Amino acid sequence: MAEYKTEEKVKTNLGLERIPDSLPAQYNENERELTTLNLGPTHPATHGIFQNILQMDGEKIISGVPTIGYIHRAFEKIAERRPFYQITPLTDRMNYCSSPINNMGWWMTVEKLLGVKTPKRADYMRVIVMELARITDHLICNSILGVDSGAFTGFLYVFQEREKIYEIYEEISGARLTTNMGRIGGMERDFTPVAIQKLRDWMAGFPKVMKEFESMFTRNRIFMDRIKDVGPMTAERALNYGFTGPNLRAAGVDYDVRVMNPYSSYEDFDFEIPVGTTGDTYDRFMVRNEEIWQSFRIIQQALENLPEGPFHADAPEYFLPPKQEVYRSMEALIYHFKIVMGEIDAPVGEVYHSVEGGNGELGFYLVSDGGRTPYRLHFRRPCFIYYQAYPEMVVGSQLSDAILILSSMNVIAGELDA
Amino acid sequence: MAEQGLTNQQVLENITARFGDAIFNAHEPYGLLTVTTTRDQIILLLTHLYNDAELQMNFLTTMCGIHYPENKGEELGLIYHVHSLVHNTRLRIKIFFPIADPVVPTATKLYATANWMEREAFDFYGIQFEGHPNLIRILNVEDMTYHPMRKEYPLEDGTREDKVDVFFGR
Numbered sequence: 001m002a003e004y005k006t007e008e009k010v011k012t013n014l015g016l017e018r019i020p021d022s023l024p025a026q027y028n029e030n031e032r033e034l035t036t037l038n039l040g041p042t043h044p045a046t047h048g049i050f051q052n053i054l055q056m057d058g059e060k061i062i063s064g065v066p067t068i069g070y071i072h073r074a075f076e077k078i079a080e081r082r083p084f085y086q087i088t089p090l091t092d093r094m095n096y097c098s099s100p101i102n103n104m105g106w107w108m109t110v111e112k113l114l115g116v117k118t119p120k121r122a123d124y125m126r127v128i129v130m131e132l133a134r135i136t137d138h139l140i141c142n143s144i145l146g147v148d149s150g151a152f153t154g155f156l157y158v159f160q161e162r163e164k165i166y167e168i169y170e171e172i173s174g175a176r177l178t179t180n181m182g183r184i185g186g187m188e189r190d191f192t193p194v195a196i197q198k199l200r201d202w203m204a205g206f207p208k209v210m211k212e213f214e215s216m217f218t219r220n221r222i223f224m225d226r227i228k229d230v231g232p233m234t235a236e237r238a239l240n241y242g243f244t245g246p247n248l249r250a251a252g253v254d255y256d257v258r259v260m261n262p263y264s265s266y267e268d269f270d271f272e273i274p275v276g277t278t279g280d281t282y283d284r285f286m287v288r289n290e291e292i293w294q295s296f297r298i299i300q301q302a303l304e305n306l307p308e309g310p311f312h313a314d315a316p317e318y319f320l321p322p323k324q325e326v327y328r329s330m331e332a333l334i335y336h337f338k339i340v341m342g343e344i345d346a347p348v349g350e351v352y353h354s355v356e357g358g359n360g361e362l363g364f365y366l367v368s369d370g371g372r373t374p375y376r377l378h379f380r381r382p383c384f385i386y387y388q389a390y391p392e393m394v395v396g397s398q399l400s401d402a403i404l405i406l407s408s409m410n411v412i413a414g415e416l417d418a
Numbered sequence: 419m420a421e422q423g424l425t426n427q428q429v430l431e432n433i434t435a436r437f438g439d440a441i442f443n444a445h446e447p448y449g450l451l452t453v454t455t456t457r458d459q460i461i462l463l464l465t466h467l468y469n470d471a472e473l474q475m476n477f478l479t480t481m482c483g484i485h486y487p488e489n490k491g492e493e494l495g496l497i498y499h500v501h502s503l504v505h506n507t508r509l510r511i512k513i514f515f516p517i518a519d520p521v522v523p524t525a526t527k528l529y530a531t532a533n534w535m536e537r538e539a540f541d542f543y544g545i546q547f548e549g550h551p552n553l554i555r556i557l558n559v560e561d562m563t564y565h566p567m568r569k570e571y572p573l574e575d576g577t578r579e580d581k582v583d584v585f586f587g588r
Contacts, residue, residue: 069557076542077566081573112448239477239503242531253503260506350447352499352510354479363480365499378482380499385480388534417557 032057037399041070045148045403048413052390052402059398064391068384072417079377083342084110085184087377092178094381095415097140098133098358099179100169105355107182108263109364113351114184116315120307122186123265127302128199129172129181130264130355131295136162137358138246138288138295141410145285146217148407149226154216161209164202171195185319186312199303206296214289224282231393231405233279241389244382245360247409250287251279257356264355268305269298281408288410317344342372359383359410383415423505424473426451432473436466443512452510460498460513461523467500467509468528475502475509478525481535483543485517487569493517494543498525524550542567 026034035058040051049070055062075090082090091102104126111118118126139162143155166176172195173181173188182188191199217223233243238251248255256273258266274290276283312319320339321332338344348370354363363380386409393409394402426446433453434441440463443454455463467475479499487493492514501508515522524547525532536547537556544565547553555562564571 069555069559072557074566077573237530240530242478242529255503260503350452350510352448352450352508361479363499365480365482365497367484376482376484378480378497380480384534384538385531388531 026055034062039399039402041067045406047144047407048411048416050387050411050413050416054394054399054402056399059400061394061397061399061402064394064402066387066390068387069417071413075418076377076379079374081373083372084346084374085339087374088182089178089180091379092180093414094379094418095137095358095362095383095412096177097412098137099177100129100133100181101137101355101357102362103179103181104130104264105353105357105362106364107184108355109351109353109366110184111313112353113346113349113366113368114315114318115347116185116313116318118186118264118313119310120265121309122311122313124302124306125187125191125311126182126264127266127269128299128306129169131298131302132165132168134295134356134358135292136165137410138292141358141407142217142285142288143213145227145281145404145407146223148403149223151217151220151223154213157209157216158213161202161206164198164205168195168198168202171198183312183319185315186310188312190311196303199299203296203300203303210292210296218286218289227281227285227404227408229278230281230397230401231408233389233393235279237389237392238279241392242385243360243389244386245357246287246291247279247284247386248360249273250276250283252277257354257361261354263353269301271295271298281404284408345370345372354380357382359412359415360386379418381415381418383411384418387411387416422507424502424507426507429473429507429509432470433463433466437463450508450510452512454512454514457513457515457522460496460511461525461528463511464498464500464525464528473502473507474504475500475507477501477503478529478531478535479508481525481532481539483539483545483567485543485567485569486514489514491516494520494545496522496539496545520544521546521548523548526550541565544568 035056037054037056038051039054040046041049051067053065079087079090088103088106091106092099094102139158143158146154169179170176171192173179233251235251235253238248239253243251244255252275254273254275259273271294274287276287316335318339321335325332326336346368348368350367352363352365354361360382361380362382365378366374367376369375393405429451430444437459440455440459441453445452467473477500479501481496481498484495484497485493486495494517495512495514498511499508500511522545524536526536534556536550537553539545540547540553541555541558542565558566
């Protein structure tokens with residue numbers, strides 16, 4: 001690298017200008033000195049790597065400019081070179097607090113394209129893991145909100161429960177965080193008796209912990225004073241900003257994909273959609289808490305009525321045969337080979353499918369040109385879409401409120417940057 | 419509320435009554451009404467969908483770019499998904515335009531959410547949005563000189579020699 005020898009040369013080559021040692025002070029129209037504050041990219045309170053350049057007048061925020069993309073991994077590009085079943089590990093890494101929802105959303109998109117009909121048992125099993133994932137997602141969000149406002153204890157209480165749910169995932173799929181759960185047409189294996197037992201044990205203990213968590217926060221004077229009327233969002237602005245999920249429901253719009261466009265037999269279950277009124281941080285907190293209870297109700301119903309039968313569709317072109325069959329039967333060997341070597345082409349078409357993710361409508365827009373990989377795959381990532389409202393929500397509030405708004409929006413860096 | 423409040427036929431009739439020949443290639447892949455229009459009409463169409471009392475399609479679900487290198491003259495495309503939350507009806511709108519002139523009017527005046535979606539489409543495909551308040555890269559680094567989602571950039575470096583795999587058609 002001989003040509004980059006001098007410092008000046010480096011600067012000219014990169015097009016950088018020398019930044020002066022001290023910037024001139026900036027003033028607003030009332031002659032008050034303004035401060036520029038870098039919130040992030042690696043501040044512990046941002047829970048992920050994203051930067052906000054805040055212009056402050058004392059403690060008050062005048063404007064905010066978010067910079068994102070720090071963990072952009074080009075999933076949409078990578079997906080164009082991968083067969084369908086190798087894209088699930090990419091979806092794991094989007095909203096990593098609720099990976100199973102992303103996995104199942106992707107499988108359902110593929111099933112819609114291929115025209116595979118899943119059996120009831122697979123649907124119910126998927127509903128159970130998806131609702132478990134929603135509970136972990138909301139638990140993290142709400143307990144972190146407590147941590148950010150100075151209450152650490154609740155976080156530790158519910159992390160115990162999250163750990164138990166991760167053990168259930170482990171029993172179902174073998175992994176804890178990046179689950180890569182399910183296959184085209186259903187689940188990769190049936191729930192083991194141990195998994196069912198772990199699920200029942202967790203269900204026996206969870207309501208007590210959740211009630212304890214709620215009694216610690218919901219009517220806590222200090223907590224309420226801290227988060228009420230912080231970062232409010234009207235329904236009109238929320239819709240204009242493309243909010244979905246708990247953040248939109250906190251603003252008073254009862255849009256839930258599970259009810260509007262039921263998938264995976266959600267129409268069989270009885271549950272309610274909690275909505276807020278003002279869309280402030282307290283409403284977001286309350287909506288998530290209530291959704292945890294509703295998810296718990298869904299899991300109870302699904303487990304009680306879990307139908308007998310196969311746990312995957314009869315679709316040998318797409319669903320890997322059991323390994324012992326591959327060694328014994330000609331047909332299984334052929335299908336195994338065809339699936340693994342990617343000999344089976346998908347139909348030509350385009351599909352949009354969305355599921356209710358932890359943060360809102362998680363959509364998959366898949367364009368297939370008939371090859372083994374997608375021609376184009378676009379993820380509608382709810383975080384990416386609603387995080388752009390952040391500057392509007394924090395302007396005029398205090399710096400410490402900005403932290404609470406950020407954690408109550410539940411921005412997950414993996415989903416934000418994809 | 420699970421059913422679609424408006425049929426695809428009603429939506430199509432409503433927009434063709436207003437836009438006529440500017441709406442073409444209407445079909446319903448997997449039940450989702452898909453229409454193609456021109457980039458001159460796209461903002462008018464989105465505004466009409468937003469304000470029309472019958473349709474009330476005022477939620478922009480998502481927007482993404484697409485690249486078809488073999489379609490000469492309309493290599494680049496944009497795909498909008500709009501949703502009427504009142505009627506629970508979705509509509510997919512596509513526009514195509516030449517890669518040499520990738521200029522599209524912005525939808526940010528109608529939808530605040532279009533801001534980052536358009537920045538993403540600019541970042542990935544180099545689509546220029548006319549009137550966008552802050553059209554800079556969003557996910558990739560600022561000094562990147564190309565638009566990586568275009569099909570001319572293969573995912574793997576074609577000159578690599580340590581990964582020759584002639585048997586399995588990489």
